[in-house]
Amino acid sequence: MSAVRIGVITFPGTLDDVDAARxxxxAGAEPVALWHSDRDLQGVDAVVVPGGFSYGDYLRAGAIASLAPIMSEVVSGAAGGLPVLGICNGFQILCEAGLLPGALARNAGLHFVCRDQRLRVENAGTAWTSAFTEGEEIVVPVKNAEGRYVADGETLTRLEDEGRVAFRYVGGNPNGAMADIAGITSENGRVVGLMPHPEHAIDTLTGPSEQGLGLFTSLLRTLTGAAV
Known part of the structure; x- marks a missing residue:
């Protein structure tokens, strides 16, 4: 069987594309570099929208990037079931593009936060979380200035009722996110966005744990139907 190919998008200002590709x-897949101004997903099996400061966070974090040509292809692909993961700025982009509900606002206290963060896996049934068990706690870094998840009451109720909160902060909320929400999923579980950085927690040499790798091995399990 040929290797699973996962596209990693680079926008001007992206910082974590190399980490995401690593x-x-x-995880055992092949990273494929995707450029923001292209309109070709190169036949990838999934897409990662990585963290950084796309277009310098001008206007609003993720707003300009959501209009990039490559994102039109991602939106179309997601409509057809393409798995998409948005990390930090990528989560902001997915919300701005309408792939996930709600928005990311300035942190409570208006400070940039950078620390190792405990998360609880609330939904282990998505394309990006199937390697975990519901209720499992993992530790990955968080680093953001506009990471406070916000949504109207109706949206929050729907997310909770439909089990679409993928990750929740535990051991302290780093940015004031509503309901301690660290990450959410689409209705079909194929699109996931989270503010913390699992790509910075794939080995103990450079991160606080190896637990972030589970998001990437989850995808391989989803796509191949086998445990990895």
Whole structure:
């Protein structure tokens, strides 16, 4: 069987594309570089929208990137079931593009936060979380200035009722996110966005744990139907 190919998008200002590609490779898949101005997903099996400061966070974090040509292809692909993972700035982009509900606002206290963060896996049934068990706690870094998840009451109720909160902060909320929400999923579980950085927790040499790798191995399990 040919290797699973996972696209990693680079926008002007992206910082974590190399780290995301390394995580993809570490999980056993083939990373494929995708450029923001292209309109070709190169036949990839999934897409990672990585962290950084796309377009300098001008206007609003993720707003300009959501209009990039490559994102039109991602939106179309997601409509057809393409798995998509948005990390930090990538989560902001997915919300701005309408692939996930709600928005990411300035942190409570208006400070940039960078620390190792405990998360609880609330939904282990998505394309990106199937390697975990519901209720499992993992530790991955968080680093953001506009990471406070916000949504109207109706949206929050729907997310909770439909089990679409993928990850929740535990041991302290780093940015004031509503309901301690660290990550959410689409209705079909194929699109996931989270503010913390699993690609920075794939080995203990460079991160606080190896637990972030589980998001990437989850995808391989989803796509191949086998445990990895």
């Amino acid at each position: 995580a993809v490779r570490r």
